[in-house]
């Protein structure tokens with residue numbers, strides 16, 4: 001097996017390769033002055049099973065284009081199979097038509113990946129459990145909930161309640177409740193303006209405890225979490241932590257989250273977080289071990 005990394009999250013790819021007892025393969029990625037990329041695989045991949053690791057995150061268009069060229073270089077050079085490890089699958093939130101006339105971006109991405117010879121996909125915490133069905137190739141859908149549960153099970157669980165910041169996340173908190181010995185859970189009903197994406201209204205469903213953990217799949221601007229934390233505080237929560245898988249942290253999210261009423265934010269390294277986008281309230285847990293285990297299970 002040969003393992004390669006695109007430019008989006010090399011620290012995670014290096015960890016995964018190390019855990020598999022491998023080194024990352026050699027790719028040449030050149031960016032021209034006009035920002036076009038040229039990609040070449042240097043190692044011989046003819047007849048080999050290759051693994052390509054690439055996430056998307058804050059620059060989805062850049063990293064998807066890079067990924068398409070990496071996949072094409074593998075296919076043209078005769079790789080026998082291509083496992084794509086895409087810890088965060090960008091564009092997954094546009095998985096259906098919300099307003100007439102919209103593109104279904106996720107379907108476009110899936111078609112492109114499959115046409116480029118991907119034979120298996122490994123990813124983390126999809127926004128919707130229906131996403132694997134869109135793919136024709138096998139998908140291994142991992143979840144950070146196990147990692148979060150391990151962390152919670154070492155904590156003092158007195159007065160702790162799990163909260164979903166929207167109704168779409170109820171299955172997620174129910175699962176986490178099971179993994180943490182039946183912690184109580186509640187949910188917030190969040191409504192967004194479909195044109196602007198702004199959060200319009202929020203309502204509590206269920207009892208809020210003194211200590212709350214909000215559980216979410218993605219943090220982009222951080223507005224969902226900040227609004228949820230404020231609502232929970234108004235409803236009596238004294239300590240509000242967050243556990244979320246994918247830390248996109250768009251625009252001013254790091255500063256906004258640090259200055260918010262949230263006490264602590266735990267995320268994973270499915271996306272690379274450069275030092276300048278980390279902050280004191282943040283803790284990062286790694287997904288490298290479950291990823292390398294899933295790759296080996298091939």
Ligand code: R5P
Nearest residue numbers: 217218219220221222223224
């Ligand atoms: C929405 O349904 C997702 O689960 C996240 O809550 C949302 O995408 C987070 O976005 P933001 O951080 O921009 O509020």
